[in-house]
Amino acid sequence: MTRPRVIETDQGIQGEFTVNLYDQMQRRLRDKGWIETKDIIKSRITKGLALEIGPGPGYLGLEWLKNTQETTLKGLDISPDMISIAERNAEEYGLSERVEYLHSSGDRMPFEGEKFDAVFTNGSLHEWSDPKNTLNEIWRVLKKGGSVFISDLRRDMFFLIKWFLWINTKPKEIRPGLITSINAAYTPDELQKLVKETKLENCLVSGNPIGLKLTGVK
Ligand SMILES: C[S@@+](CC[C@H](N)C(=O)[O-])C[C@H]1O[C@@H](n2cnc3c(N)ncnc32)[C@H](O)[C@@H]1O
Numbered sequence: 001m002t003r004p005r006v007i008e009t010d011q012g013i014q015g016e017f018t019v020n021l022y023d024q025m026q027r028r029l030r031d032k033g034w035i036e037t038k039d040i041i042k043s044r045i046t047k048g049l050a051l052e053i054g055p056g057p058g059y060l061g062l063e064w065l066k067n068t069q070e071t072t073l074k075g076l077d078i079s080p081d082m083i084s085i086a087e088r089n090a091e092e093y094g095l096s097e098r099v100e101y102l103h104s105s106g107d108r109m110p111f112e113g114e115k116f117d118a119v120f121t122n123g124s125l126h127e128w129s130d131p132k133n134t135l136n137e138i139w140r141v142l143k144k145g146g147s148v149f150i151s152d153l154r155r156d157m158f159f160l161i162k163w164f165l166w167i168n169t170k171p172k173e174i175r176p177g178l179i180t181s182i183n184a185a186y187t188p189d190e191l192q193k194l195v196k197e198t199k200l201e202n203c204l205v206s207g208n209p210i211g212l213k214l215t216g217v218k
Contacts, residue, residue, distance in 0.1 A: 002156040008184035010129035011078065019081040021174045023057040023089075028170060030059040036122045036151050037063040043149050043215050047071060048117030051141060053106040053134070054078075054124025058086030062093045064120075074116075075101040076109065106134040111141045118142075120149040125191075126184040135198040142218045148200075150214040153185040154207055161209050188212045 029035050037060055046068050052061040055075035065073055077083050083101045090096045104110050106121075107130040119138045128134045138148055157165075162182060169178045186194070188207035191214060195203055203216030 002187060003183070005126075005155065005186070005190075006180070006183040008180045009127055014079050014081050016081060018177075019057070019079070019085055021171055022082075022177075023085050024171055025169065025174045026057050026059050030063065035060055035063060037067060039151065039213070040064055040120050040149050041067060043147060045118040045120060045147050045149055049074070049115070050118040050120060051076065051109075051111075051116045053119065053121040053138070054127065055086050055101065056082050056123070058089045058099075058101070060120075060122050061099065062089060062095055065095050065098050066093060071098065073099045074111075075099060076104050076106060077101065078103070078105045105129075107137060108133075109137045109141055113140050114143045114146075115141050116143060116146055118147045118149070122151045123153070123181070125150055125152040126181060126186065131194055132198055135195065135200055139199045139218060144218055146218050148203065148214065148216050148218070152211055153182050154187055154210070154212045155182055155185040156187045157182065157210060165210065186212065 049072050052073060052075045054077055055061050056077065058075060061073045061075055065071055075086060080103055083103055086101050090099050102110065106128060119142055125131065142148060165178060166175055169175050188205050191212055192205045195205060195214065200216065203214055205212065205214050
């Protein structure tokens with residue numbers, strides 16, 4: 001039986017040491033082509049202005065900008081330390097003109113309704129302190145016809161998959177954080193139940209061996 005969720009943090013990822021380790025881990029995944037940008041593009045999120053919630057060091061959204069044309073991005077993160085790293089990485093990509101990072105929380109977005117062509121996020125759902133309101137906020141700021149893409153780890157992954165992730169997570173100082181993230185993650189069934197309590201309509205929740213995904217069009 002799957003153990004209950006154990007909340008990891010409601011403050012986001014903070015502190016210079018931790019965010020630098022996280023940046024090294026994500027940079028390595030980016031270099032191996034193991035981040036979810038291709039899935040986002042496969043979900044037909046390829047145009048206009050997108051919002052990324054919890055961009056952390058920013059690679060997912062920066063790769064999205066790099067692989068799409070005439071797109072722009074806003075990134076919303078509750079961690080000022082992560083925002084500093086994301087801004088530095090945007091500069092390194094030469095994409096600062098197309099992205100703006102804002103310090104705010106997904107459950108109270110500083111945007112008018114129907115502003116974005118798409119909202120996407122990876123790996124932050126399990127940290128949201130108010131997931132119901134965050135999902136409702138996503139729906140509010142999406143244009144009609146806009147797309148949503150949410151991916152994260154799943155808590156009920158098979159233990160061999162967890163072991164595989166553990167040995168492939170580098171630098172190894174970040175490995176304890178992997179386990180606390182898995183323990184805080186939702187199962188696909190839990191996410192499905194959560195979605196039913198929100199304003200989201202016509203969204204599909206699916207699972208794979210490592211994680212879960214929510215996709216839909218407003
Ligand atoms: C585990 S990191 C994932 C970073 C990145 N998306 C990735 O795929 O590597 C989670 C990020 O979400 C941010 N975060 C957590 N709760 C948030 C919230 N309520 N609103 C906005 N950002 C949040 C954290 O500060 C952190 O940068």
